[in-house]
Amino acid sequence: DRPLDMQPIRDLKPNFSVPPSASGTGGPDSYHQGNARMTLEDSHLWKAFHEVGTEMIITKQGRRMFPHCKINLSGLLPYAKYIMLVDMVPVDAFRHKWNKDKWEVAGKAEPQPPCRTYLHPDSPAPGSHWMKQSVSFLKLKLTNNTLDQHGHIILHSMHRYHPRFHMVQADDLFSVRWSVFQTFTFPDTAFTAVTAYQNTQITKLKIDHNPFAKGFRDEGTNTKRRAHRSQPYPEKVGKKMNSMDKDPEHGSNPDFRRSPYEHMGAPKSEEGGPVKEERYSPWGSEQDPSLSIRTDSPLGADARDMYNSEQLVPTPTSYHPYRCHGYGKSPSPSSSGGSGSGRPGYEPRIPDVATVPEHETPKPHALEMGPSPCGPSPCGPQLAPGPQEYPGVLNMAMPPASKPGVLSHPLYAPYSTEQALGPWGGAAPSQYPPPHHLPADYSTQAVHHGYHHGNVADWSQYPLFSYSCW
DNA sequence: TCAACTCGCACCTTTGAACAGG
DNA sequence: ACCTGTTCAAAGGTGCGAGTTG
Numbered sequence: 001d002r003p004l005d006m007q008p009i010r011d012l013k014p015n016f017s018v019p020p021s022a023s024g025t026g027g028p029d030s031y032h033q034g035n036a037r038m039t040l041e042d043s044h045l046w047k048a049f050h051e052v053g054t055e056m057i058i059t060k061q062g063r064r065m066f067p068h069c070k071i072n073l074s075g076l077l078p079y080a081k082y083i084m085l086v087d088m089v090p091v092d093a094f095r096h097k098w099n100k101d102k103w104e105v106a107g108k109a110e111p112q113p114p115c116r117t118y119l120h121p122d123s124p125a126p127g128s129h130w131m132k133q134s135v136s137f138l139k140l141k142l143t144n145n146t147l148d149q150h151g152h153i154i155l156h157s158m159h160r161y162h163p164r165f166h167m168v169q170a171d172d173l174f175s176v177r178w179s180v181f182q183t184f185t186f187p188d189t190a191f192t193a194v195t196a197y198q199n200t201q202i203t204k205l206k207i208d209h210n211p212f213a214k215g216f217r218d219e220g221t222n223t224k225r226r227a228h229r230s231q232p233y234p235e236k237v238g239k240k241m242n243s244m245d246k247d248p249e250h251g252s253n254p255d256f257r258r259s260p261y262e263h264m265g266a267p268k269s270e271e272g273g274p275v276k277e278e279r280y281s282p283w284g285s286e287q288d289p290s291l292s293i294r295t296d297s298p299l300g301a302d303a304r305d306m307y308n309s310e311q312l313v314p315t316p317t318s319y320h321p322y323r324c325h326g327y328g329k330s331p332s333p334s335s336s337g338g339s340g341s342g343r344p345g346y347e348p349r350i351p352d353v354a355t356v357p358e359h360e361t362p363k364p365h366a367l368e369m370g371p372s373p374c375g376p377s378p379c380g381p382q383l384a385p386g387p388q389e390y391p392g393v394l395n396m397a398m399p400p401a402s403k404p405g406v407l408s409h410p411l412y413a414p415y416s417t418e419q420a421l422g423p424w425g426g427a428a429p430s431q432y433p434p435p436h437h438l439p440a441d442y443s444t445q446a447v448h449h450g451y452h453h454g455n456v457a458d459w460s461q462y463p464l465f466s467y468s469c470w
Numbered sequence: 471t472c473a474a475c476t477c478g479c480a481c482c483t484t485t486g487a488a489c490a491g492g
Numbered sequence: 493a494c495c496t497g498t499t500c501a502a503a504g505g506t507g508c509g510a511g512t513t514g
Contacts, residue, residue, distance in 0.1 A: 057507090066505095206506080210506065213507060
């Protein structure tokens with residue numbers, strides 16, 4: 001039940017001038033976040049799902065995740081304010097399908113839906129607040145409705161994603177642009193978005209562990225529904241998973257150790273050993289368990305430089321910078337993993353900030369991000385992962401000086417204020433309601449990226465994270 | 471034909487209002 | 493008046509299975 005730990009690898013203080021914190025709480029070191037530490041709660045549960053191949057249901061109206069993202073934070077400055085965000089990045093550039101008992105590649109990924117970032121409703125809050133108890137993203141919802149107006153995170157079914165947690169020291173969303181982002185990922189949280197569960201083992205895990213699905217448990221008192229089932233869990237009725245309830249992490253059912261992605265080159269699971277995520281992971285060969293940390297610093301580069309600047313991307317052996325020069329030009333890091341399917345890693349993805357309609361009533365918690373010019377979907381297909389092997393972004397080793405698990409980068413606005421913000425300029429009509437705590441015009445102020453996307457409809461959206469490409 | 475998707479259902483937990491008691 | 497605990501109904505989160513779609 002040990003949480004997965006991740007720590008920043010280095011001092012995150014950006015090597016450039018940063019406006020002082022508005023609140024003055026931070027002082028000169030207000031963006032010194034090198035001691036921040038994030039751990040994933042319920043890691044055993046995540047691991048149990050991950051071993052089987054986590055699936056998350058997505059629906060038009062939005063579906064919560066289960067397990068949901070819950071983290072513990074430490075090392076924050078108690079009186080400095082922080083903002084917590086979550087977004088989803090593609091794991092690869094493929095669409096997948098479930099074939100009998102395993103996942104297979106089923107073609108190229110579909111074009112990226114608008115990338116949204118979920119803003120924790122407590123944001124901004126002082127470090128003491130974030131550290132006093134676990135931070136839950138329970139209400140984060142996933143949807144496959146690209147026209148969703150509730151602020152849910154939009155994903156494609158049958159595509160694989162993993163959540164990224166962003167921590168920003170900022171007094172408010174306006175100052176986010178000047179702040180240093182620390183991005184954490186936990187390999188065990190990767191999942192396949194589906195509209196209906198494919199792997200019955202996942203269904204069983206969900207039923208066994210999600211309290212809302214209690215009515216489907218075999219041992220439950222519910223007889224009515226099961227009466228409708230000619231045979232509950234037809235193919236797995238013999239695979240009693242009760243042990244998972246008690247100790248999912250040590251579930252002994254060998255079937256649960258077998259990765260549905262093994263055929264795709266994932267490393268074989270090994271028993272024992274500490275929490276090295278990918279040890280059990282179907283995606284182990286691609287993702288660096290230790291989660292790459294990247295420290296990107298604008299280094300005083302001007303906005304346009306940032307726009308076209310290199311993206312440092314860790315590779316299995318070292319940092320291998322590759323360029324992300326915009327739509328259609330990024331190299332596509334493909335799988336370093338070995339299977340013939342050649343699953344590539346995913347490419348950097350730079351989300352845009354969405355424009356938001358002011359009339360919307362629901363209180364969204366997701367920032368609308370624009371197309372992901374560097375993501376696997378927009379770039380990958382053109383780059384045809386194929387044989388040409390770029391270092392897999394997810395299968396990277398940390399630089400010696402780095403600790404795994406965190407990627408830090410300053411939020412930076414490549415656009416100067418006079419730069420065009422798309423066809424509608426800076427005040428494009430809002431498409432989505434403003435996110436929680438998000439000032440109405442934030443979306444037009446926090447402009448960080450200028451890649452164009454083929455989808456003109458998304459032009460009103462601008463990236464929030466200029467350097468979330470990785 | 472079939473995989474992917476949608477929808478309504480029963481069952482369940484969570485939430486919050488209303489109320490009672492200290 | 494205030495606080496705490498209990499009750500209960502409504503809201504909303506689940507997977508299932510039938511129907512729909514492309």
